Amino acid sequence: MLRTHRPATLADETFEQLPVGLLSPILAQVEEDCAYADPLAEDTDFAVMLSEEMSGTFADEDSRREKFCDMLSKEFFMPLNRATVGLGVTDGTAMLPVGVASAMAVNTEIKLEVGQGGGDPRLQNATYAAHNASLQYGSLGRVSYCPALLIELAGPNMSLSGFALGQYACCDQLSQMVSLLRQPKSEIAIGAARAIFAIRRAWPALQEYYQKLAETLKDYWRQSETPMPNQQLEFPYPNLFKPDGGDSTQSLRYLKRLTTYTFEAESMSKKVFVKYCKRYSREAHLVVQEAGHAPRLLCVQLLPGRWVMVVMEYLETAVTWSDSMVKPIEQLTAAVRVMHDAGFVHGDLRSPNVLVQDEKVHLVDFEWAGKEGHVSYPLFMNRATEMWPEGATDGQFIRKTHDAEWVRRLRAGDG
Numbered sequence: 001m002l003r004t005h006r007p008a009t010l011a012d013e014t015f016e017q018l019p020v021g022l023l024s025p026i027l028a029q030v031e032e033d034c035a036y037a038d039p040l041a042e043d044t045d046f047a048v049m050l051s052e053e054m055s056g057t058f059a060d061e062d063s064r065r066e067k068f069c070d071m072l073s074k075e076f077f078m079p080l081n082r083a084t085v086g087l088g089v090t091d092g093t094a095m096l097p098v099g100v101a102s103a104m105a106v107n108t109e110i111k112l113e114v115g116q117g118g119g120d121p122r123l124q125n126a127t128y129a130a131h132n133a134s135l136q137y138g139s140l141g142r143v144s145y146c147p148a149l150l151i152e153l154a155g156p157n158m159s160l161s162g163f164a165l166g167q168y169a170c171c172d173q174l175s176q177m178v179s180l181l182r183q184p185k186s187e188i189a190i191g192a193a194r195a196i197f198a199i200r201r202a203w204p205a206l207q208e209y210y211q212k213l214a215e216t217l218k219d220y221w222r223q224s225e226t227p228m229p230n231q232q233l234e235f236p237y238p239n240l241f242k243p244d245g246g247d248s249t250q251s252l253r254y255l256k257r258l259t260t261y262t263f264e265a266e267s268m269s270k271k272v273f274v275k276y277c278k279r280y281s282r283e284a285h286l287v288v289q290e291a292g293h294a295p296r297l298l299c300v301q302l303l304p305g306r307w308v309m310v311v312m313e314y315l316e317t318a319v320t321w322s323d324s325m326v327k328p329i330e331q332l333t334a335a336v337r338v339m340h341d342a343g344f345v346h347g348d349l350r351s352p353n354v355l356v357q358d359e360k361v362h363l364v365d366f367e368w369a370g371k372e373g374h375v376s377y378p379l380f381m382n383r384a385t386e387m388w389p390e391g392a393t394d395g396q397f398i399r400k401t402h403d404a405e406w407v408r409r410l411r412a413g414d415g
Contacts, residue, residue, distance in 0.1 A: 002130045003170040004123055015260045020162040020172045021305035022236040022276060024040050024147035026205045027162035027174065028305025033159060033198035036173035038305075039190070043200065046075050047180075047192040054156040057152065061112040065091050068110060068153055076203050080108060086131045093128075095201075096210045099217050101139040104132040105206040106149045113155040120150040122161050126171035129163035131230040140166055142229045144213055145237065149202050156180040160195055167234040174198075183184035218262060235263060241299045241311050244282075253312070264314065277367045278378075280308045284344040284369035293335035295361050318357035321410055329411055331361040336407055339363070345372045347398040349406035350386075372400055 003017040021028030039047070051073060067094035069080040080092035084106075088230035101395040109125040133146045140146055150161040150171070158247040175198070178191035188378070220260035232239065236256035242249045256264040263274040273295065282298055288294040296313040303309055303334075321327065332354065339346060347355075347368035355362045366377065379394045389405035392398070 001168050002126060003168045004126050005172070006123070015257060016192060017167055017168060018236060018260075019171045019305075020147070020164040020174075021307060022124060023164035023166045023170075024162065024237060025304040026202055026209060027147055027149070027172075028076060028303065028307060029162060029205070030149060030160060030202050031172075031174040031196045032305045033201060033344070034191075034194050034339065035196045035250060037194045038198040040191035043194045043196040047189070047196050048184075049180045050109060050194060050196070051156070051180045051189075054153070054158075055182045056304065058094070059114060059267060061110065061117055061394075064107075064153070065110040065157075068208075072108075072151075072199070076200060078203050080106070082112065085093075085128045085135075088128065088131075090128050096207060098140060098210050098214045100315075101135065101136050102132075103140060103210045103213075104148050105210060106203065108151045108153065110152075111154040114155055114157060116154075118195075121154055122150070122159065122171070122173060124350075125152055125161060126163055126169075129171070129406065130169040132144045133163070133165045133169060139217070140213070143217065143233075145233060147206065147209065149199070149206065151199070152294060158192070160198060165233070236309075238301075238303065238309055241267070241301055243298050243311075244300065269310070271316065272354075273312050273314045274388055275310040275312075275367075277308050277310065278306060279367060280310050281344070281366045281369035281375075282304050284342075284346070285312075285366040287342045288335055288339050288363050288366075291335065291338040293331065293338070293361055303317075315355060315362060315406060318355040318362060320351050321354040321356060322351040323415060324356035324358050325412075326356060328359055328361050332410060335361050335363050336403055339369075340403070343371050344369055345375065345398045345400055346403050346406075347375070347392070349410070351402055351410065353371040354410060368398060373397060 021031055053067055072078060073080045075089050078094050080094055080259050083093040083095060090107055091106040091110045093104060095102045096105045107125055107128055108373045110123040111121055128146045133141055146165040150163055152159045153348045158180055159170055160179045161173050163171045175195055180187050180192055182190055207255040231252055238247040239252050240249045242250055250267045252265050252267050254263050257262055261276045265272050265274045282300040285294055285297050289297055295315055297312040301309045348365060355364055375398050377392060377398060378394055381394050389402040392402045
């Protein structure tokens with residue numbers, strides 16, 4: 001099944017699909033580059049050239065396709081050729097040989113103008129990538145996420161998407177639709193240069209990825225064997241972490257998905273808890289940990305795409321505050337007081353983030369935490385089903401008074 005965020009949710013979904021940025025560091029870096037990169041002169045120069053060409057009018061789709069693919073092929077040394085995939089023919093594909101198989105590393109879908117050509121170019125692009133991955137499942141799909149960079153063009157408008165094969169075949173949009181109109185003084189011109197920067201970095205990374213994959217698989221193919229499926233492909237790609245303060249890395253094997261972004265895993269024959277998020281306060285966690293009221297933190301590691309991997313002690317028998325028969329009120333108050341006395345705020349002390357194990361309180365999920373007056377609530381907070389304290393809303397500073405209100409609710413049994 002191909003997941004493309006259309007519709008936004010599916011009736012049979014237990015969890016949201018994993019972002020492709022957690023299935024491929026290359027695609028995660030593309031997303032980060034499209035949002036934050038500082039393009040180089042070669043990127044801005046090519047963005048200008050591409051804008052001058054794509055701003056023009058073309059007689060038909062083939063003419064625009066040929067010009068666009070020819071320019072990208074020459075600039076990035078990336079052979080974009082039309083390829084037959086299933087019953088369709090792509091607009092331009094960079095296939096990479098991986099032993100007896102072929103990997104679709106880059107694919108383009110091009111429309112003459114916005115609204116012409118029939119269909120959503122991103123969905124068509126994703127369909128080609130998914131179909132090719134299904135054809136290669138017996139070889140590549142068993143041992144690889146099959147990452148592919150997808151480039152869409154509709155008139156003078158370009159976007160980048162990413163495809164990966166995890167539990168499902170999935171496609172995420174990695175950039176906004178960037179304008180290729182020639183507007184040198186416009187603030188939006190940076191979007192095209194960042195997209196060019198992202199493509200320039202991703203293409204050699206994809207080549208290296210599939211070259212290493214070919215080396216891994218050559219013994220199987222030499223013996224005409226099919227590799228055993230890698231069950232870890234249902235989970236995020238990081239399979240190593242370096243404990244804070246340690247010199248060596250430790251392996252990570254996922255056991256179960258707990259929520260969309262949290263996992264039960266195993267490392268060094270011990271269970272660990274793994275969380276992926278966009279920010280995390282190591283400092284706040286350690287302050288509460290030292291007071292004996294947070295799980296032992298093992299690692300906070302920055303990943304491409306500005307993802308953060310957090311690995312900590314797994315509390316085997318812990319239950320949430322609301323599910324606990326014993327509610328150590330004094331410990332809860334003390335844990336929050338220690339955090340506040342150090343100048344930190346938490347911001348999300350709802351029942352799921354206050355655990356009780358062996359009659360001891362543990363605060364968890366320091367994703368929003370930080371120094372009061374320096375950290376704010378994230379955008380897109382869930383206000384549909386959660387009643388947040390007064391003033392606790394998108395973009396506003398997290399206050400100690402908000403934490404205190406959560407503690408009051410937990411004491412009263414309505415947190």
